[in-house]
Amino acid sequence: MSRIALAGGSGFVGAALRRHWASRGVEVVQLVRRPVATDLEIEWDPEVGRLEAARLVDCDVLVNLAGASIAAGRWTERRKALIRESRVRPTQVLAAALREGAWRPRVWINASAIGYYGDGGERELDESSPQGTGFLASVCGDWEAATRPAEAAGVRVVRLRLGVVLDPSGGALAKLLPVYRAGL
Numbered sequence: 001m002s003r004i005a006l007a008g009g010s011g012f013v014g015a016a017l018r019r020h021w022a023s024r025g026v027e028v029v030q031l032v033r034r035p036v037a038t039d040l041e042i043e044w045d046p047e048v049g050r051l052e053a054a055r056l057v058d059c060d061v062l063v064n065l066a067g068a069s070i071a072a073g074r075w076t077e078r079r080k081a082l083i084r085e086s087r088v089r090p091t092q093v094l095a096a097a098l099r100e101g102a103w104r105p106r107v108w109i110n111a112s113a114i115g116y117y118g119d120g121g122e123r124e125l126d127e128s129s130p131q132g133t134g135f136l137a138s139v140c141g142d143w144e145a146a147t148r149p150a151e152a153a154g155v156r157v158v159r160l161r162l163g164v165v166l167d168p169s170g171g172a173l174a175k176l177l178p179v180y181r182a183g184l
Contacts, residue, residue, distance in 0.1 A: 002027070002061065003027045004021060004059060004063055005059035006030050006031065007030075007062075008067065010030075012069075012170045031044045049093050051097050057102070059105055062105045062107070064110045064111060067083070067143075068082050087139060087143045088143055110143075110157060110160065112140050112159045113161055116136075118132015119132065127161075144159050
């Protein structure tokens, strides 16, 4: 049976993935920033760089979705700093643990976003397109760069450039549906 280590499992996408994997018998070891509640949780604190990577040794996949919502408020300078730091710092901590060799999963799937490409205008963009400009492109570039030490240490890294995730139970679609249903 496969075991997956998951950072960011309490968010919109992470919670859906946990339910999906559980329905298929996959064990998910969730990295949490609060006291643990089950033996399938490991407490970590990316702000200070604390992670007991040795406890993840039996996980053959790492999925990192950690990051503050970009849609949860106005992009003040403080909010923008939180958006960047909440993605880059946890990724750096995970990369350092993998580089140090306490644990070596088969693959690391690290979230990123299509914001990496910036505003491409009318150009068709694909994975070979260069990084764009602007705040989100800069955040995504830093986020993806934070995985490179693990990749240099031989870990296969997949950078998952997500677009807007739509589901009526949450995220952008849940906010738009009432407006649509009201005919506005």
